[in-house]
Amino acid sequence: MNEKELLTYYRRTGDIAALGRLYAPYMPLLYGVCFKYLQDQDASQDAVMQIFEQLIDKLKVHEVDSFKSWLYVFARNFCLMELRNAKRKTFVDIEEHLFETEGKMEAAEEKRWKESDFEKMEACLASLQDQQAKSIRLFYLEQKCYKEIAEEMNVDLNKVKSYIQNGKRNLKICMEKRNNGK
Numbered sequence: 001m002n003e004k005e006l007l008t009y010y011r012r013t014g015d016i017a018a019l020g021r022l023y024a025p026y027m028p029l030l031y032g033v034c035f036k037y038l039q040d041q042d043a044s045q046d047a048v049m050q051i052f053e054q055l056i057d058k059l060k061v062h063e064v065d066s067f068k069s070w071l072y073v074f075a076r077n078f079c080l081m082e083l084r085n086a087k088r089k090t091f092v093d094i095e096e097h098l099f100e101t102e103g104k105m106e107a108a109e110e111k112r113w114k115e116s117d118f119e120k121m122e123a124c125l126a127s128l129q130d131q132q133a134k135s136i137r138l139f140y141l142e143q144k145c146y147k148e149i150a151e152e153m154n155v156d157l158n159k160v161k162s163y164i165q166n167g168k169r170n171l172k173i174c175m176e177k178r179n180n181g182k
Helices: 003-013 016-038 041-061 067-088 094-110 115-127 130-141 146-153 157-180
Strands: none
Touching: 003 016, 003 041, 003 067, 016 041, 016 067, 041 067, 115 130, 115 157, 130 146, 130 157, 146 157
């Protein structure tokens, strides 16, 4: 059978062996096309196999007059898509990542709180307005939600959010003053 007859036979029967006979003579050509774009032997070999796998469905749908020309364009487009997809992927150097993570862990260990830090925080909490201090304690120490705090304090939900936000800011300012005044 010639190419046209093999294509027609494959479309009619779905016989993979017929597709293989049609595809096999073009594998070296396709490898060359793929290598031209991908610049990698293994990736080019994989591409030739992946193109064959895609042909199984594509040739059932597309009407092909000149198989060689169509296959060349298909392979080129496949490689261009592979290159485009590779640009989107980010590769992480595991050694560099581990070194960076270790550094962050060591820095975190250095920031451990001391007893004096807790004492400063208690003093700063005591210096806040009553509503702010109570909201901060309920939210962070007792881990209650905004709604529970609003019900317990008998205030509007937005007031609770405001108390927490302003209390956090004032607590931070107070802590920074006390740390700078060592």
